[in-house]
Amino acid sequence: MSVTFEVAAATVRDALTDAGRGLVEREAMVELVALSAVAGEHLLVIGPPGTAKSEAVRRTARGLGGSYFEYLLGRFTEPSEIFGPVDLRKLRDGVVETETAGMLPEAEVAFLDEVFLGSTAILNTLLGLLNERTFRRGHTRMQCPLRVCVGASNALPEDDSLAAFSDRFLARIFVEPVPDPRLEELLAGGASLWADTVPRVASLASLDVVAAAAREADLAPVRPHLAQALRTLRAAGIGLTDRRAVKVQRLVAAAAALAGRTTPGVADLWPLVYAVPTKEAQALARDVLRDVLSASENAALPAAALEASAGPLARAQRIAQAGRVLLETRPMDADGDALAAWRLKLEGVAREMDAGFAPESLPEALRALRGEVAVALTPVGSRAA
16 A cells, blocks of 8 residues: 555654654754655764764664664774675685675665774775665675665764765764763663663655655755855855765755655755764854754754754754653652652743743744643642632
8 A cells, every 4th residue: 555745754753753762962863864864865973982873873773664784893894794795605606696685785774883994895885885776796786775874983084085985975963972961861761762662663665755755856946045055155165065065955855855845945954054074064054054044944853953953943843842742741640759850841841942932932833832831830729720
């Protein structure tokens, strides 16, 4: 049975919500994996060890469905560990065939940790696989079903010889350890990952429906705005290669499709920030593109849109999502300690709304929520009065 675009987009959104639950400060990364998969591009994650990079990718891969391959590369990693061993039976006949079952060439979502430590033989083979979705080794020639490959590293490579390979990762996100004010959330979120819950899972069929909608999207209306944003970046000394400038359109179309829109608009330009190659340049891009990014919004990818733009609409969506989750998970009144903790979290949401928006300029996404939060925080006796 075929899946409609609306149903497919909703299914993927639900899966992403569950995949990101409990991953404090990694919600944007989860969303970027899905954005890259829909766009048919790859994601590079830069950050220190122990920052939940692999856990975020695993959970997203499970949410999207399909086969998954993960490997930690090192200086002495052999190509057979990534692509599969040579078929010894055929080798006796002089045919060099690779047994790819369960290896990267047959994966639909892949995660390669310390990706820049791979040998020249591995990286050269990966170049063709990432760029053309084709695996070539010896007599083996095969098309690969790979939707997205996530590469991770502690830092961007300084070796010029790795520049071409690094450029195959169109989207980039830089992660840091969870800051002090959110440590309680980190501990609670980490503990929740141990719970025996069944997250919602999308299907590759749904992902492909959304990807097809992104490929067919009419980019003509938003293209002048994207071109102007690129000119603004160039004027600020932030240069994107022609290839990256062209390919960022795929990210823009994918962002719109995941939000349920078939025609991208200015609200979908925020992925441009993630196509900027370095952390420092991304920070500068957010500043010089402040006006255009202020229109950013995406109900499916709120954390990624917010991190890219810090725009009011994206921020409002993130607050609204957090508030709705809290309202839906109110503990029983009899559980005094849990109820007190819940009230503190809800008060935090109310403070964030009041600090970020004047009452007369409260976005639509927050207007009704503000009233519900106020009622929930009012003691029962006071409500009756």
